Amino acid sequence: MGNYEKWKTLMDAFSGQKPVENMPSFPEVPIVQMVQTLCSIEEQVWGMYAFEREPLEGKISLGQKKQYIKAANECGRSWAKKVMKEYETAQPETIAKKMGIAVKKTARPIGGEIVLFAQFVRPNEITIFTDCIHKANLLEKECDCKILQEDILEKILLSHELFHAVEEKHQKEIYTHTEKIELWKKPFSNRSKIVCLSEIAAMAFAAEIMRLQVSPYMLDILLTYSYDKNAAYGLYEEICSLQAQFHDEAIL
Amino acid sequence: MEYVIGILLLISFVGLAVYAVRGGNLMMGMLIMGVIWTVLPLIGNTFATNPDFVAGYPGVTDISIVDAITRVFQSGPEGWGSVLVNVMFGAWFGRVLLETGIADALIRKAVELGGDKPVIICVLLSTVTTAIFSTLFGAGAVVAIGVIILPILMSLGIPKTLSIGSFMMSVGAGMYLNPVLSGQFLAFFLGEDGKQLITYDDPMRLKWAGIGLAVQLIMVILMCVFSLRKKKTVHAWSASAQRKARPGYVPSIALVAPVLPVVLLVVFHVPIILGFIIGSFFALIACGKLKTFRGACRVLNKDFYDGVVDTAPLVGFLLMIPMFNKAAELCVPYFNALLGNVIPNNTLVISIVFAVLAPLGLFRGPLTLFGCGAATLGILKGIGFSTPYLYALMVIPSITMNVSICMTQSWVAWGVSYAKVSTKEHLKKTLPVAWIVCAVMQLITYVMFG
């Protein structure tokens, strides 16, 4: 840090320009090893990872979660088969076109804490943020992980978002929308979807369309890695501890 | 001579505004302005020839240099000592709420009531946020609550601009009642003897603050309902941060802790520092964190330390403001000479002007007390309006424009960069709502104090 930066950091701190944040630092892991481990993580464990981020997590028991994860993965795969059959193609771009979805690409740099990879805006618009794809492409050279290749990665992102479009189109029948839990006590009623089921199913959907042997969920960690290594190590640590927990339970 | 100095003062005022808008360091800005606004009137005093002018402001135009610099650079910051102490205790209380997991539990409860309905979630979370920040203060607290709430809002498909806008404005709504922030405003209204001219528990002021909270919260809720009516929700694939370890068990009774100090203050007239202490101990005991004496000492020590660190970034800026504020008092005769005939001595006109020009509270402009507004207040004080009226008049844009939506507010800047929203998008979403809040509140102020 040069003198100017030091002075500026000091002044910023004192004038309240930047709030103090203490992000813990996580143990570093070589990227090659990280990729290897991530490839071996089961679907069920990724499901638990998704539930860690579910706002209604506190309302659902462990046993229920496991059933939900199974059903959501099934749902994603079966809809992938249905969609590929209906549109007679496994190319996500073609499926999008036939479904009447507008696919946009934006290069907009998207660093910072929330890194966006892609999004689906109701009712029919998908945006892919290409910045993360370019960054991933550089990473691919370091670790030789197929799903980080530019064209494959883009298709995975698109397929994931396509699932949300399919959900939108088949709201009345699709499992991720029909499965609900009751939040209020009788006689009142507020039945809610479980948001993370959509994400679990979307990953399974993308994996099926792209014929992947691994879960696209690992992109969460790998794409974050190119923006913020420490944050990626944090996510990696989380998934590893979930994996360990899962195996302990399996032995018991 | 008065006019020359007056014009030079105005030029420096514009200079500060430009500097602030361009993102200059405000601590430095305030210090430089403090110096300029002390030197200019002192020069003016030396050369003033008009006897009416000199006689018109005893104690200001004939002040000695030593008295002037003492008043600005020594008494000024010292006078804010009490404010600072409140800020520290408030920060400690904030830490306790975060560490015990009470804030987290409160948010979870709200989410578990609302489920996947974006409108209900927005309404519930805005209300909870406002309740929390009616007591809690500090960038650290806003960030800590923000990293819990914002991902929830976004995971439910609520657009980023709305998530940030509604969260920050709910924080702002709570600020109307917030004793720590109010203390900072009240410190602008000290008598000659250093006594407060208006106090936190003044019944009319308190009623006004309650109305302010309600008006802003209702507008935030309306903004959510209106924005989400088209159901243009977003499904984003983004990496989320590592999940936080769940805090321990929080019993339902502990959930009242966030509002406890304010309730004690308003209903039972318990002074706020004692309120913070009672609130902290209540929270710690309810959550079973004080089982052994040694453990209690450790928890207390750590939370207090973390709380004070949270506020450190604010302290420097807070201590420069009173210098500027005191210097502005020296400038009053010159502003009066220049603008006295221009500014109407009529509360209705002033209220309307403040409602229409409310956005000048942004970017440390002339309507926010955390910016050039300190000078505006000095000018208005010279004209002679009642203290409650002036207080309300200036505090509305300071809270609703500056603290709630302005990018120069540290935590708003954090939120906007956290969600990667552009400044333009953010202002487009929030400014119209904030403007309406200001207009409604100025009307209410006119009716109550005008």
Ligand SMILES: [Zn+2]
């Ligand atoms: Zn998704």
